[in-house]
Amino acid sequence: MSDAPLQRSNDSAQRRPATPMAQQILDRGSLLDDAKAVPNGLKAAGAVLGLGFLAVNAAIAFIVIDGRLDGEWYDFRDLGNAIARLRAELDDTSAGPWLSYWVTGVIGAVGILSFLGGFLLIGSWIERRLLARFQIRMGPNRVGPFGLLQPLADALKLMQKEVLIPLGADRMLFYLPPILVFIPAMLAWGPVPWAPNMSYLDLNVGLLYVISITSLSVLAIWMAGWASNNHYALLGSMRTVAMMVSYEIPISLSLLVVVLLTGSLNLGDIVAWQADHNIWLGALLPFAMFTFFFSSTAEINRTPNDIAEAESEIVAGFHTEYSGMKAGLFLAVELGNALLVGALLATFFLGGYSMFGLEEWIPPYLILAAKATAGYFAFIWLRATLPRFRIDQLMSFAWKYLIPLSIANVLVVAIEASIAARWDVEGIFIYGSFAIVNLGITAFAVRSWAKVVGYTPDLERPVGTRIAPRIGGLKEAKRIQAGA
Numbered sequence: 001m002s003d004a005p006l007q008r009s010n011d012s013a014q015r016r017p018a019t020p021m022a023q024q025i026l027d028r029g030s031l032l033d034d035a036k037a038v039p040n041g042l043k044a045a046g047a048v049l050g051l052g053f054l055a056v057n058a059a060i061a062f063i064v065i066d067g068r069l070d071g072e073w074y075d076f077r078d079l080g081n082a083i084a085r086l087r088a089e090l091d092d093t094s095a096g097p098w099l100s101y102w103v104t105g106v107i108g109a110v111g112i113l114s115f116l117g118g119f120l121l122i123g124s125w126i127e128r129r130l131l132a133r134f135q136i137r138m139g140p141n142r143v144g145p146f147g148l149l150q151p152l153a154d155a156l157k158l159m160q161k162e163v164l165i166p167l168g169a170d171r172m173l174f175y176l177p178p179i180l181v182f183i184p185a186m187l188a189w190g191p192v193p194w195a196p197n198m199s200y201l202d203l204n205v206g207l208l209y210v211i212s213i214t215s216l217s218v219l220a221i222w223m224a225g226w227a228s229n230n231h232y233a234l235l236g237s238m239r240t241v242a243m244m245v246s247y248e249i250p251i252s253l254s255l256l257v258v259v260l261l262t263g264s265l266n267l268g269d270i271v272a273w274q275a276d277h278n279i280w281l282g283a284l285l286p287f288a289m290f291t292f293f294f295s296s297t298a299e300i301n302r303t304p305n306d307i308a309e310a311e312s313e314i315v316a317g318f319h320t321e322y323s324g325m326k327a328g329l330f331l332a333v334e335l336g337n338a339l340l341v342g343a344l345l346a347t348f349f350l351g352g353y354s355m356f357g358l359e360e361w362i363p364p365y366l367i368l369a370a371k372a373t374a375g376y377f378a379f380i381w382l383r384a385t386l387p388r389f390r391i392d393q394l395m396s397f398a399w400k401y402l403i404p405l406s407i408a409n410v411l412v413v414a415i416e417a418s419i420a421a422r423w424d425v426e427g428i429f430i431y432g433s434f435a436i437v438n439l440g441i442t443a444f445a446v447r448s449w450a451k452v453v454g455y456t457p458d459l460e461r462p463v464g465t466r467i468a469p470r471i472g473g474l475k476e477a478k479r480i481q482a483g484a
Contacts, residue, residue, distance in 0.1 A: 080197030173227035237318035271352030342375025
């Protein structure tokens with residue numbers, strides 16, 4: 001009997017995609033195929049535009065090297081110079097300083113809200129498309145070109161849905177939380193420096209301001225659960241509040257070591273310290289950066305710590321009773337918070353708007369925006385990769401691991417800061433030594449503390465799959481485990 005028909009059938013099975021979605025992905029082709037399909041006229045126009053872009057950049061480079069932009073109001077690298085010039089012009093008018101105060105304040109607020117609002121419009125599309133790439137799917141691709149209008153369609157759908165209010169709920173307190181959760185997400189952008197002279201709130205206690213403002217969202221979440229007149233929503237809000245309060249402690253401790261090393265609570269001074277020493281605090285303080293990043297996922301309800309809406313736990317958490325656009329606001333604020341954490345992570349640990357001298361050529365606010373977007377991409381990566389922790393695992397990790405180790409980290413960094421203040425040597429030598437020491441201490445402390453709390457991977461041996469030869473329930477399982 002010939003094996004040819006069987007072989008042909010196996011070959012055809014290997015060539016045929018397993019699902020219609022896989023067939024759609026194969027039919028779409030690669031980016032190289034799309035580039036080859038572009039008409040020659042468009043290619044020529046793109047080449048001309050590219051050459052023009054290079055010429056403009058060459059002219060900008062000449063102006064930057066020549067120093068004609070330094071400190072001028074039209075210096076596009078720091079928009080704070082233009083605002084300062086406008087403030088000086090308005091102060092000279094007969095209206096008095098109140099006019100310059102309000103005008104410059106409104107301009108700065110509109111700039112921040114425009115950036116945040118633009119991101120909220122496109123953020124959900126970016127996240128869904130990236131998650132689809134991780135999971136070998138297409139993502140939104142039907143509404144508009146490349147699915148770009150999908151967020152608008154979702155918003156219109158939520159606006160048209162009926163808003164339900166539970167019987168017996170406190171109507172006023174039920175309406176407020178979807179609005180209140182946005183206030184900390186917007187106000188926390190105030191002290192973030194976008195350039196040396198481009199900060200909306202240049203506060204000497206900017207770090208304390210950020211910690212205080214971001215903790216206010218706890219009240220809105222508790223209010224949402226309590227006002228819903230639903231036991232599940234109330235229990236969900238209680239667990240979320242307990243989680244957020246617990247992880248505010250390691251966040252504060254991780255930022256305390258930043259203050260110890262830089263000697264300032266001003267976010268602009270923290271970024272300037274990293275730029276002056278040509279080093280990122282993330283390299284000097286690896287454990288603090290990890291603690292801040294991981295704890296922030298619990299604060300903003302992101303994977304793997306999105307317990308607030310864990311389907312396997314208590315329905316959908318504190319916003320179980322919310323529907324329509326009110327539920328959409330809770331989901332939208334998570335996108336804004338993710339971008340905010342990315343910007344704060346960049347400011348505290350990744351040099352902020354500075355990039356080892358590159359900020360002299362590229363506008364610093366673009367560098368900060370790129371770093372914040374990279375932080376947001378890290379959150380998407382975690383969501384596509386890691387499963388969700390249980391609430392007991394999450395709380396145990398905070399109180400048994402992060403908080404004790406963060407306290408020990410504060411002690412170590414305090415000693416290092418004292419040494420740096422008294423040791424008159426080259427900065428690259430002393431801070432390079434601190435980076436190596438902190439990395440070694442972090443690895444040793446994590447492994448040692450894991451053994452203290454009972455995690456002993458060296459005593460565990462992987463066990464292969466064992467099949468029960470007969471029915472016996474728990475008794476048979478115990479017999480197999482005992483190796484009988």
